[in-house]
């Protein structure tokens with residue numbers, strides 16, 4: 046439901062040029078995983094997309110128009126902790142739905158649904174200070190999924206999670222994507238994760254950042270990480286990166 | 290948990306008790322100072338009870354003076370925070386308000402509240418308005434500063450979350466700025482209260498015909514140290530009580546921890 050066009054995007058912080066004339070498209074219904082070296086500007090790109098940063102040059106368009114956070118339904122799971130200390134887990138999760146004026150019935154239904162999905166039903170009335178890092182991350186994930194966005198931006202959302210939960214939420218994200226056809230931009234350092242979930246993978250270079258490779262992940266869903274084809278794909282991406 | 294609480298209560302009680310004991314020893318046992326200028330705790334307690342009904346030498350019972358003081362202090366204080374907190378919030382959130390108000394505020398702020406008393410007496414006489422205005426000036430400053438700082442310290446990430454979900458600037462202020470500034474705002478309310486109470490006594494000593502400060506001043510003139518101490522202790526007790534009420538309110542309204 047959302048197509049993103051990035052045209053000649055350029056962004057510097059003072060004399061540090063982070064993004065230099067980058068162009069690409071995220072097609073409607075894409076599940077794009079972006080991998081790239083640390084500090085190459087992935088977060089900067091997402092922050093620019095949702096207008097948290099002013100860009101120096103170029104443009105970012107959603108469905109051919111200037112980004113409008115009231116009109117375009119975007120949810121952004123930030124890399125930093127972003128739960129609000131004065132709200133309970135449940136209230137945190139409802140934050141986006143309340144801003145978007147969900148009906149009471151839908152609000153309650155979605156709250157239950159996402160609480161269960163991230164496994165925090167028992168902690169609904171806890172405050173963030175009582176939660177672990179992984180739980181905080183799950184609250185942010187639930188808060189974003191709850192609003193059923195057309196465009197879902199995720200900045201290393203699963204980095205803090207233990208393996209079991211990570212696998213479960215990876216499958217959950219694939220399911221949501223298949224069911225809703227929402228456009229997903231997913232940033233990760235985990236190559237296996239990128240190959241496992243994505244329908245398209247983009248590899249970035251180090252600063253000044255360029256798009257090194259951008260290709261469709263041909264493996265059919267559901268994927269098996271032990272299959273030969275999967276391993277082949279994983280090695281291909283690993284070789285492309287080799288930023289160490 | 291319970292045991293710990295009991296322990297703390299015991300320690301606090303013991304410290305008050307020790308204070309009274311030392312006071313008693315200095316005044317009654319070792320008689321370090323003459324008892325007319327340094328009365329013992331018992332003498333002060335007796336004076337306290339007596340002052341509940343006797344109106345000499347200051348023209349009123351303790352209750353009358355207390356009510357007079359409370360009226361002034363609450364009027365000035367409430368006015369101060371009702372104006373100060375929203376003003377601080379708006380200054381913290383909206384740059385334009387900040388630009389307009391801040392220079393004036395920075396100019397007025399260094400003037401100590403009691404420095405306003407002479408002018409207020411000249412303008413408003415020695416009635417309730419003059420004193421309430423002085424207290425207003427004392428209360429409004431910390432209220433503004435804390436609300437302002439609290440809003441300024443809002444975590445930008447939280448503001449971003451609200452913005453990306455499509456919240457307007459005003460909605461972001463209501464849902465993010467104010468709740469996250471609330472602990473600071475409450476700290477300001479407490480500072481304001483302390484400042485108000487202090488300014489009250491100063492104002493009443495200089496310009497009044499009733500109130501606790503006036504009572505203290507009158508008794509100084511006739512050399513009644515016990516009544517002076519009654520006045521001081523009442524000020525202390527009522528101040529502590531008001532702070533306690535504020536803290537209870539804070540516990541009800543400020544939720545969650547302070548970070549994360």
Ligand SMILES: Nc1ncnc2c1ncn2[C@@H]1O[C@H](COP(=O)(O)OP(=O)(O)OP(=O)(O)O)[C@@H](O)[C@H]1O
Nearest residue numbers: 058061063081082083084085086087088089090124
């Ligand atoms: N607000 C800022 N002010 C100044 N420099 C910044 C700012 N944000 C990012 N940078 C710099 O821009 C570069 C890109 O940062 P960014 O956070 O976008 O990287 P990233 O690709 O998300 O890295 P990581 O994988 O570690 O999250 C870094 O060198 C960083 O130091």
Ligand SMILES: [Mg+2]
Nearest residue numbers: 087088124200
């Ligand atoms: Mg990043």
